[in-house]
Amino acid sequence: MIEPMEQMRVMTVGDVVGPEAAEWLGARLPELRERYELDWIVVNAENAAVTGPSPHNGFGTTRKELDVLVAGGADVITGGNHSWDGPEVAESFAYQQVLRPLNVPETRGKGVLTVGAGDKTLTVVNLMSPGAVGPHCLAPKPTDLWDAWTGLVESGLLEGTVIVDLHSGSPSEKAWFSGAVDGQVAAVVGTHTHDGTKHAHLLPGGTGFVAELGMVGRLGFSGYGFDPIHFVMECRGEDTSSLPPYQLATGDFTMGAAIFDITDGLTTSVVRIDAD
Numbered sequence: 001m002i003e004p005m006e007q008m009r010v011m012t013v014g015d016v017v018g019p020e021a022a023e024w025l026g027a028r029l030p031e032l033r034e035r036y037e038l039d040w041i042v043v044n045a046e047n048a049a050v051t052g053p054s055p056h057n058g059f060g061t062t063r064k065e066l067d068v069l070v071a072g073g074a075d076v077i078t079g080g081n082h083s084w085d086g087p088e089v090a091e092s093f094a095y096q097q098v099l100r101p102l103n104v105p106e107t108r109g110k111g112v113l114t115v116g117a118g119d120k121t122l123t124v125v126n127l128m129s130p131g132a133v134g135p136h137c138l139a140p141k142p143t144d145l146w147d148a149w150t151g152l153v154e155s156g157l158l159e160g161t162v163i164v165d166l167h168s169g170s171p172s173e174k175a176w177f178s179g180a181v182d183g184q185v186a187a188v189v190g191t192h193t194h195d196g197t198k199h200a201h202l203l204p205g206g207t208g209f210v211a212e213l214g215m216v217g218r219l220g221f222s223g224y225g226f227d228p229i230h231f232v233m234e235c236r237g238e239d240t241s242s243l244p245p246y247q248l249a250t251g252d253f254t255m256g257a258a259i260f261d262i263t264d265g266l267t268t269s270v271v272r273i274d275a276d
């Protein structure tokens with residue numbers, strides 16, 4: 001008897017920046033799911049809310065943004081260094097769909113989620129590089145990435161097709177990690193730096209890889225989705241204490257995403273898609 005092939009198509013979307021972007025994406029997900037015949041949608045929403053005056057610790061998510069993303073059809077919602085920002089951390093982590101980086105020594109939230117059953121089983125893992133944590137991040141520092149990964153493999157929690165959202169500031173670090181797990185997972189997608197990288201790679205062992213998915217939000221002039229003046233002044237060594245609260249960017253919307261065709265746990269095709 002021939003075993004049925006496990007086939008699925010998954011769309012992964014980069015960091016949602018601001019409540020308006022969450023509304024914008026949530027309203028489009030049903031049409032995107034239908035147009036691309038998606039089985040699963042994975043969205044990084046670590047910046048979906050504005051919860052404080054500084055971009056260092058003023059993002060996170062709240063129920064308002066999560067509700068529109070879930071209503072639109074987001075099956076898994078990943079996070080990053082901003083997963084612990086804002087007043088609704090406990091409420092956000094109560095959503096079954098919501099992940100935060102596994103390798104952060106925090107008691108709140110979870111870092112792995114399995115959805116579906118049978119030949120449509122998908123496990124999403126959220127990991128973070130220590131380099132993604134800024135000097136004022138409220139979350140504890142992540143533990144070693146590779147130790148976290150090998151511990152997870154040994155845990156037996158990885159069911160079905162596996163996709164990793166690696167939240168990291170370094171494209172090369174994401175590339176090295178994807179090479180290290182090539183053939184073990186269907187995809188590694190990079191998040192955190194918001195300005196999407198151009199290429200969608202299919203590695204020799206069958207792992208699809210995008211170094212940085214990009215973001216969902218208004219493009220502005222920096223590609224980050226917000227006015228970067230706080231970071232610019234810090235770069236110059238200037239005092240930012242008198243700055244007004246940070247502002248989200250203006251201009252056209254952009255969406256950084258990729259679609260993976262997966263057979264028996266490995267990717268056969270990966271393409272980038274853009275908003276329209």
Ligand SMILES: [Fe+2]
Nearest residue numbers: 015046047192
């Ligand atoms: Fe982000």
Ligand SMILES: [Fe+2]
Nearest residue numbers: 080081082192
């Ligand atoms: Fe981040």
